[in-house]
Amino acid sequence: MNFYLINDRFYLVDLPGYGYAKVPKKIKAGWGKLIEDYLIREKRLIGLVLLLDCRREPAPEDLQLLDWLAARRLPVLVAVTKADKINRDQLNRKVYLVENELNLPAIPFSVKSGLGKNELARAVVDLVTEKT
Numbered sequence: 001m002n003f004y005l006i007n008d009r010f011y012l013v014d015l016p017g018y019g020y021a022k023v024p025k026k027i028k029a030g031w032g033k034l035i036e037d038y039l040i041r042e043k044r045l046i047g048l049v050l051l052l053d054c055r056r057e058p059a060p061e062d063l064q065l066l067d068w069l070a071a072r073r074l075p076v077l078v079a080v081t082k083a084d085k086i087n088r089d090q091l092n093r094k095v096y097l098v099e100n101e102l103n104l105p106a107i108p109f110s111v112k113s114g115l116g117k118n119e120l121a122r123a124v125v126d127l128v129t130e131k132t
């Protein structure tokens, strides 16, 4: 886990991926436990940004996490990442499908092209402003 202090105001915490990472099952289970413990114990949690690769379907783990967050009334932002890897039509379709499946708005995002960067940053800051 990496903690980034933003503007002396809030921490952006980078958690390891739990779905697809190319690591042995045992290590993956360990990460799952790490994430779970952190999410349960961190009382100052403001919300979560769920990153979904645009070429993948939401996994059962994603849906499980979203249920868990909803039960705890924790807000979640969804970003459909690596958007530069597929064409605009495919991306629009993917965002539509993800939004329907998760019943949440999703932000198309790419580090490479910068797509969605401002929108996601804005959404994070809005969340922090709302909750602090």
Ligand SMILES: Nc1nc2c(ncn2[C@@H]2O[C@H](COP(=O)(O)OP(=O)(O)OP(=O)(O)O)[C@@H](O)[C@H]2O)c(=O)[nH]1
Binding pocket: 015, 016, 017, 018, 021, 051, 081, 082, 083, 084, 085, 109, 110, 111, 112, 113
């Ligand atoms: N083309 C493209 N590549 C990306 C983008 N974002 C990340 N990558 C690449 O994808 C690889 C994995 O990126 P990471 O940011 O480490 O992914 P991660 O989701 O943090 O991975 P875990 O922490 O292992 O779950 C790297 O090689 C990145 O350069 C993107 O928007 N476009």
Ligand SMILES: [Mg+2]
Binding pocket: 014, 015, 016, 017
């Ligand atoms: Mg990572």
